[in-house]
Amino acid sequence: MAATLIDTHVHLSHRKYSDDIDDVIARAHEAGVDHMVIPAIDIESIEIALQIAERHRGIYVMAGIHPSHTKEAAEEDLDRAAEFVGHELVVGVGESGLDYYWDRTFDEKQQSFLRFHIRLAISSGLPLILHNREASADLLAVIADELDSSSHPERLRGIFHCFSGPADVGKAAIELGFHLGIGGNVTYKNSPTREALPAMPRERIVLETDGPFLAPVPYRGKRNEPAYVRYVAETVAEVWRCSVDEVADVTTQNARALFSI
Secondary structure, eight states, X not given: OOOOEEESOOOTTSGGXXXXXXXXXXXXXXXXXXXXXXXXXXXXXXXXXXXHHHHSTTEEEEEOOOGGGTTTOOHHHHHHHHHHBTBTTEEEEEXXXXXXXXXXXXXXXXXXXXXXXXXHHHHHTOOEEEEEESOHHHHHHHHHHHHHHOSOGGGOOEEETTOOOOHHHHHHHHHTTEEEEEOGGGGSTTOHHHHHGGGXXXXXXXXXXXXXXXXXXXXXXXXXXXXXXXXHHHHHHHHHTXXXXXXXXXXXXXXXXXXXX
């Protein structure tokens, strides 16, 4: 039997799964994906994710506010997200981070929300899952600044989700205590993720789909789902020049230790 896998980042609370969520999860289990972690987008997404996790084995949840949603979010939304920390099915804080791709009018608010999530992760001891889109320098700088001012910097850990390179960003993230989440983009032709991956230590790599987005080859352009994380594992195996089972063993062990699942 093939080694089991963990999808460390899949938006099962997204409306694109609402019509067949049970089938999506069943296909994941059939494909050997025994555990899935659902990131938060807003408060409603946390509530939906917990409902899903309570009905299905092997499903866990994050709590937080996605950076793209901070423009409309209020300070009390952060407090409400923090209230979910401590729930037995909440194993991570996030996804937080910075997104400078669509709109640069609320960079300051994004950074403020990011600082809240960093402090929440440190105080709770849960891993912090970070979104990064065209914001590497500021993201790394904010994390470093928070660690410098923290009385327990050693407690910060987590994942730079959907890592897409370059290698120096990956190495900087690892030095700050983070793992790298490798997703469907590693399967794309001329992928910068694939170029950077050989320089990254294997004990800091976890797998994800980011479903319903970023479907891997051969499903690129279609709805992604957690069963497809095996295609990510196959590409990582090509890069590492090892078996898929070895990739599954290493990345599953990494994810289990990180999320304590």
